[in-house]
Amino acid sequence: xxxxxxxxxxxxxxxxxxxxxxxxxxxxxxxxxxxxxxxxxxxxxxxxxxxxxxxxxxxxxxxxxxxxxxxxxxxxxxxxxxxxxxxxxxxxxxxxxxxxxxxxxxxxxxxxxxxxxxxxxxxxxxxxxxxxxxxxxxxxxxxxxxxxxxxxxxxxxxxxxxxxxxxxxxxxxxxxxxxxxxxxxxxxxxxxxxxxxxxxxxxxxxxxxxxxxxxxxxxxxxxxxxxxxxxxxxxxxxxxxxxxxxxxxxxxxxxxxxxxxxxxxxxxxxxxxxxxxxxxxxxxxxxxxxxxxxxxxxxxxxxxxxxxxxxxxxxxxxxxxxxxxxxxxxxxxxxxxxxxx
Numbered sequence: 001x002x003x004x005x006x007x008x009x010x011x012x013x014x015x016x017x018x019x020x021x022x023x024x025x026x027x028x029x030x031x032x033x034x035x036x037x038x039x040x041x042x043x044x045x046x047x048x049x050x051x052x053x054x055x056x057x058x059x060x061x062x063x064x065x066x067x068x069x070x071x072x073x074x075x076x077x078x079x080x081x082x083x084x085x086x087x088x089x090x091x092x093x094x095x096x097x098x099x100x101x102x103x104x105x106x107x108x109x110x111x112x113x114x115x116x117x118x119x120x121x122x123x124x125x126x127x128x129x130x131x132x133x134x135x136x137x138x139x140x141x142x143x144x145x146x147x148x149x150x151x152x153x154x155x156x157x158x159x160x161x162x163x164x165x166x167x168x169x170x171x172x173x174x175x176x177x178x179x180x181x182x183x184x185x186x187x188x189x190x191x192x193x194x195x196x197x198x199x200x201x202x203x204x205x206x207x208x209x210x211x212x213x214x215x216x217x218x219x220x221x222x223x224x225x226x227x228x229x230x231x232x233x234x235x236x237x238x239x240x241x242x243x244x245x246x247x248x249x250x251x252x253x254x255x256x257x258x259x260x261x262x263x264x265x266x267x268x269x270x271x272x273x274x275x276x277x278x279x280x281x282x283x284x285x286x287x288x289x290x291x292x293x294x295x296x297x298x299x300x301x302x303x304x305x306x307x308x309x310x311x312x313x314x315x316x317x318x319x320x321x322x323x324x325x326x327x328x329x330x331x332x333x334x335x336x337x338x339x340x341x
Contacts, residue, residue, distance in 0.1 A: 022050070023068035026088065028061055037068065037086075039126075040114035041265065043228065053304070056271075059108045064089045073155065075113040076106065077225050081191045083117070083155055112225040115153050125152050130309055132335025142169040145333050147311075158186040158194075166333065178331075179203040192222040196234050204315055205245065206329040208322035213241045216257065231262045238281065244321030253285040271301040292316040299337065309335045 025033045025047060035049035045057050045065075066088025074082040074097060084099035097104040127150035133142065147164035162182045168175040184198040200214040218236015225231075235258040242250040259279040265272075275297040283289035294314045299307040311333040320327055 026063040071117045130337030160184045208245045208325035255281040289319040305339045
């Protein structure tokens with residue numbers, strides 16, 4: 001019986017230890033909120049309190065954070081990267097970051113991006129789903145657009161799937177004007193440095209492009225992070241297979257590419273985010289050919305996790321697949337999107 005009691009006690013302690021300890025926010029005014037950290041991004045923590053809707057809090061309003069045993073991926077404004085748990089610190093606006101090898105003291109407001117490395121595979125996904133539709137009775141035209149972005153993160157990797165399209169409807173006509181599908185995989189091998197591999201599909205009837213398949217790889221760096229912005233750049237090689245609207249196929253074309261993406265955030269009410277991305281391509285297979293793909297995205301939160309979108313885009317090709325076709329395409333997409341965690 002004594003041996004049995006010891007075994008029961010061991011398993012009881014093990015199960016108790018394995019249970020997830022709740023995260024706790026300690027406010028400067030003495031208030032305490034218990035629940036779960038969903039993310040920290042550029043000065044704002046998104047928190048899921050017990051038995052209450054999600055809240056967002058500016059880090060400068062917190063004394064400290066503690067109590068949890070989950071592991072987080074933490075990027076700082078000092079360009080440091082940590083994997084560890086967060087523990088309460090006695091000093092105001094400060095936390096302990098406990099890694100496998102060390103315990104670091106860190107000012108809360110220096111945390112640029114924090115994401116939990118959830119134990120469950122499904123919980124590591126986040127993203128947005130957007131939809132828009134425009135119709136004018138005078139012309140009889142309707143335009144439908146959608147965009148989906150899904151992100152998966154783990155300790156050293158990031159996986160992104162994004163897809164968008166613009167369709168035109170007119171009586172019995174259905175035109176697939178513009179389509180994009182993009183799959184990207186990043187592996188962080190040294191703090192802010194990462195290798196990148198991607199595949200993509202593009203369609204743009206304005207530039208006489210029926211379809212383009214892309215396969216590329218390269219190197220990137222998150223070279224700027226602050227409380228309200230982060231920026232990264234990457235470059236490398238890309239291989240294209242194109243088919244024009246006149247059914248002319250290009251074979252495999254090689255290009256070098258360079259990309260810059262800037263993200264700005266304002267998390268005070270109303271919450272507004274701004275993203276700017278431009279990619280330049282220079283052909284190694286066709287002399288004198290330059291291409292450019294760009295986008296701007298402005299999102300304004302109108303309800304919890306629901307946003308109004310304003311998304312201009314631009315595309316340029318100095319030598320489009322069909323000679324004499326327009327070289328430049330641009331447009332503005334309006335819609336509403338939902339963010340999920």
